Amino acid sequence: MLNVLIIDDKPGVGEALTLLLSLRDIPALYAATPAEGLALLARHEVGLVIQDMNFSADTTSGEEGVALFRAIRERNPDLPVILLTAWTRLEAAVELVKAGAADYLAKPWDDAKLLATVQNLLELAESNRALQQARQERRARQGALQQRLDLQGLVYRSDAMLALLELAAQVARTDLPVLVTGPNGSGKERIAAIVHANSARRHKPFVALNCGALPAELVEAELFGVDAGAYTGAMRPREGRFEAADGGTLFLDEIGNLPLAGQVKLLRVLETGRYERVGSSRTRTSNVRVISATNADLKAMVAAGSFREDLYYRLNVFELRLPALAERRDDVLPLAEHFIAQQAQAGAAPRLSEAARELLLAHPWPGNVRELKNVMARAALLAADGLVQPQHLGLGAAALPSPAAARNLDEPSREAVLAALAEARGVVSRAAQALGLSRQALYRRMERYGLATDAPPGPPR
Template sequence: MSTLLIIDDNLAVGTALELLFSLHDLRTLHATSPEDGLAVLAREPVDLVIQDMNFVADTTSGEEGVALFHQIRQAHPDLPVILLTAWTHLEAAVELVKAGAADYLAKPWDDRKLLATVNNLLELGESRRQLAQTRSSERQRRSTLQRDFDLRGLVYADPASEATLALACQIARADIPVLITGPNGAGKERYADILHANSPVKAGPFVALNCGALPSELIEAELFGADAGAYTGAVKSREGKFEVADGGTLFLDEIGTLPLAGQVKLLRVLETGRFQRLGGNRERSVKVRVVSATNADLPALIAGGRFREDLFYRLNGIELKVPALAARPRDILPLARHFLPAGKRLDEDAERTLLRHPWPGNVRELRNVMQRAALLAPGDVIGSAHLALPVTADTAPPVGDEPDRAAIEAALARSGGVLAQAASELGMSRQALYRRLDRLGIARS
């Protein structure tokens, strides 16, 4: 139950307010002087203050109410204060609102308006407390991750990235294959590096192979090596990635492009730890942790006969999903600043443009945009025009007074998903925000 403190030397006013609030399940305390009110605040938790502007008989200046407000503000800067004022105190009350008072109401007050104001302020206060708790938890989790794990310099700020990172650190120490999934450019190799850096084989090599970057006839040689004469141009024996990664981690990117013949041999290595070089007949053994990644729909490839189901289950000991950049909007600006050279900065218009862009190319696209903008900007400040991003339905400015998708997602991200806080920041009611979320197809967290 929320607690309200009324500071008013008029007993009739205090009694009327106590009765009004008790009918709406609000606990009320009443102090009849500024000194008593400050004493109550010093010893009891209070959620909101309603204070009079005049406590001295035969005066109409409101100076004592102004002094009381500043004392409350100094001792309790986040405590909302509603001023009750006569018309003679109106100018002083307006100045106090500019100084941080929540609102002012003239005497005699309208019960419905007063209740609506109080409830809105209490709800906003609860949202702020939830947000503070969320951010405190985020800071604590981030501190723990940074203290206990090697994050390889990963730049992140979004809860979605934090959850992915926490899972990566949790599973890094387990001797189990990991399949990293996510769109191109989202940073799958960075997570593979983090898995290795926090694994029991971190002292060993980390070897990466992009299976989609080589012709199919060379994949097996890259994976397993080749003896001299195994194929045209093979004038001497060479080690494959498995041998190079022995005692460490082998990261196989774009695993969905691996030819079926290579899939068979890869499955055998995963099951036995043994293989033969291309063109050779001697079995070799290795101890390698395999981490693979794909942006493809492997179950669909399996259904089409292009990927072995048994290999899929062998690779997918546990799946680590890296979300698209658009699904973690709080990462956008920290990453953008990270990609800028020293001395360059973004103006507010550029930041808004970055938040509105859908980022189909994910982090890779953002890095390229920032590198290009740094070259195009003649000075230290990068504006929206230097980003050279196309204007689409998602990046266009909002129509009328309604916030666009980027503004809403950014507000939700800053509020930790607290809808009341996001609505207040956007200057709209919760009901209006609900309707806007539904129209844009944004899920309510």
């Protein structure tokens, strides 16, 4: 557990607070002067500071307390600080609360209120430390991935995409068939290109074929090619996609739409590595890695008899599931800024207003990354003054939350409350504003979630 650092020039206060905190198994450090306190802060892991505001018997200006608070903030801007004061005039303490202090308590303090405040702030500090560690670990993993992987210009920030790319890096080192699954518009071809670009076949062709756009009678010709004279109009031989991708990777998109007859032909070449052009008796060999993709439930199609089970297991040796954009909202704004920068013809790209950013984050994105790209192309065109406003996005009522979602916004989860409080550095009014709640409503939810608290403090008098 993180330590509470007590800085007060009266040893009796330090002893009393240390004993009080020990009743809740909260470790405490004591310093009698600001210099001692800053030295302890440098040597120990501290989650909260309780500091006196006056360290001189002959003055009540609070200058020493203000200087100490500012020194602590310089060293760690996120460290919560509780101010202790015995004054009847609290202007300086109130100003420091406005400057970011977590709270102030008058001497003599109320034990229950002090313990409740300390426990809340320590829990927030632990949560904030965990969040910071997670962010640092993610940045380290992203940096390591960036150094060793060709990401083909992919823009991402979410943990979900980081985990997917780490899997892609592993499977790229093999020659196994890969099945990329995910909804339409989520970027499955980009993932396939990343696997190819980081494989031993990266210097050979990457050839893509959309199986969903092929009439059944042309599947064999597109896959395997056509010899001259094979049918009317076939004046010259034409190579198929397997031949074009020789030595490289063949990406078969929308594989679930491949007709059963085409599935049989594809299964044969995957099993034997051999095929013939349409109209030819010459057997050719295939040296191609196949990556396929689908937004369909192939297992359900196998059960329904519309997709061959043996082909399914040939294709799905290793599955990479690409989450929908709604499942990785951390990627929405980086992608939006990337797409609008691409659309900028000259000069600086339009900036996103705060209202536009909120609308982008609220939208459910049924069309995924493809929809976002189109939305930002529209916004770049309409934002003539260089600032994207909500009306430029063209999302309309589709971006408004459903009644159920609105109720969820009124009932933030315990994790959301903790995150908001951590982001607000323990300032309840600021956290309540971020959550769209009144301060009293946030206190009620803190009580409901077992986050120790007293009644909300009234205004200083």
